[in-house]
Amino acid sequence: MGSEQRPSTAAVAASRSPFRYNSPLVQVGLIGIVCFCCPGMFNALSGMGGGGQVDHTAANNANTALYTTFAVFGILGGGIYNLLGPRLTLLAGCSTYVLYAGSFLYYNHYHHQLFAIIAGAVLGIGAGLLWAGQGAIMTSYPPARRKGTYISFFWTVFNMGGVIGGLIPFVLNYHRTDAASVNDGTYIAFMFFMAAGAVLSSPSFPSRVVRDDGSRASDIAYSSVRTESVEILKLFADWRMLLIVPAAWASNFFYSYQFNNVNGLLFTLRTKGLNNVFYWGAQMIGSITIGYVLDFSFNSRRTRGFVGITTVAVLGTATWAGGLANQLRYPDGVWADKLDFKDSGAKFAGPFVLYVSYGLLDSMFQSLCYWVIGALADDSQTLSRFSGFYKGVQSAGAAVAWQVDTRGTRLLPQLIVNWSLTTASYPLLALLVMLAVKDTEDGEDEKSKALKTSASLPVEENAQGKGRP
Structure with a gap:
């Protein structure tokens, strides 16, 4: 009998389609669709200012409760993801969004804050789980040289939710x-999309994902509570995480100012929705732009990081300077004549362009942060913890910001603090890139290369000739 011919490494790699179920491209697209339905619609709801209510108090208090629990479960979320795996973690997270939108439907009729505040706290728990899982998938699944592209792909799909949510x-x-x-009807439409996201979240994510070159993007090995507790505590002493704290804190801190005191304060009801279409649409453009810079601008990964930081810093300085010029037009926080896209003529243009620019900057800033996080490691367990830490700090900042607005802090100091926080983060991100981002061959670390070599072998030759299930 003749010996059995084994498939070559090239044949094995060639047989892997980027559109197969367990490919990084499909998985990042699926998490984008889930986030389109859940946090995408939440963003559209928040972007109207006050959760769509004239009185912003209930939404501010609900968001404070939300981001307080989010801060805790964001940090814990990476460990929970490593314990439960992607399916249960994402299902638990997505299931909490419908309750939040429903609480504002209730508030529309009864004007009782308590339900909205409780729903916000519950959503904070769920959001911590969802975003820890999302961060692990988005930063660990793509090949090292294309992480910026995959991040921008996710951000585009995700923010389409904000665009559709703005149209509602x-x-x-x-x-x-x-x-x-x-x-x-507005709240009911949001609830429909959020429920769809929860339904999609559970069956969509396999435990093993393989890149097109044969390397394993994930091979879930469920952790233990003790291990995750120790690893999460270590994050607070990890100098890499400490350098990213200012950027994480700043990255959602400006939402209360932009949503409540720009879009919510300056424009008519229908124009707020239209503005959000362009705000979240600009996020799609921004993520694609910075993704290209971070993946294709130079051969050196570290150089690409520096160029990306410089690009965002220049745009950020220009945008916040424009925000300052606009804020000086209503220093007392009073804007008597609401702007309407049809009726206000040229007066509408300046504040509209500013608000859209805020969206552009937001996506570029956060995509940059995720790219830096993704460059620090390659395995999903580590990156789930890093992403959870980032989201936890981000949410702690947001919780403070919503209360700052609730307490009637003057708008000019709010703008100055937002501008200062983002500006302070740029040199620290540059230092992190300089010290921690490696220019290894093909942008891969040694662990990734080892996984690639192992997974690229024919099945019969893996594990010393034993087939892998």
Whole structure:
């Protein structure tokens, strides 16, 4: 009998389609769709200012509760992801979004804050789990040289949720030009999308994901509570995480100012929805732009990081300078004549462009942060903890920011603090790139190369001739 011919490494790699179920491209796309439905719609709801209510107090208090629990479970989320795996973690996280939107439907009729605050706290727990899982998938699954591209791909799909979510209140409230809360249909539409995201989250994510070159992007080995507790505590002494703290704190701190005191304060109800279409649409453009810079601008990964930081810093300085010029037009926080996209003429243009620029900057800043995190390691367990730490610190900053706005802090100091926080983060990110991002061959670390070599072998030759299940 003739010997059995084994497939070559090239044949094995060639047989792997980028559109197969367990490919990084499909998995990042799926997590993008899930986030399109859940946090994407949440962003659209928040972006109207006050959760679509004239009085922002309930939404501010709900968001404070949300980001307080998010800060805790964001940090714990990476460990929980390593314990439960992607499916249970994402299902648990996505299931909490519907309750939050429903609480504002309730508030529309009864004006009781307690339900919204409790729903916000519950959502904070779920969001911590969802974003820890999302961070692990988005930063560990792509090949090292294309992490910026995959991050921008996710950000584009995810922010399409904000675009669609912005169209919902725009269409349903088009003829309500007076200052009023959004109607019930708006909240019901948000709840429908959020429920769909929860349904999609559980069956979509396999435990083993293989890149096109044969290297394993993930091979879930479930951890233990003791291990995760120790590893999470170590993050607080990890100099790499300490350098990213200012960027993490700043990255959601500005939302209360932008949503409540720019979009929520300056524009009519229907125009707020339209503005959000362009705000989140600009995020798609921004993520694609910075993704290209971070993956294709130079051969050196470290150089690409420096160029990306410089690009975001220049854009950030210009955008916040424009914000300062606009804020000086209403230093007391009063804008008497609401701007409407049809009725206000040229007066509408400046604040509209500014608000859209805020969205552009947001996506570029956060995509940059995720790229840096993704460059620090290659395995999903480590990156789930890093991403969870980032989201936890980010949410702690957001919790403070929403209370700053609730307490009636003057708007000019809010803007100055936001500008200062983002500006302070740029040199620290540059230092992190200089010290921790390696220019290894093909942008891969040694562990990734070893996995690639092992996984590229024919199945019969793996594990000393024993087939791998």
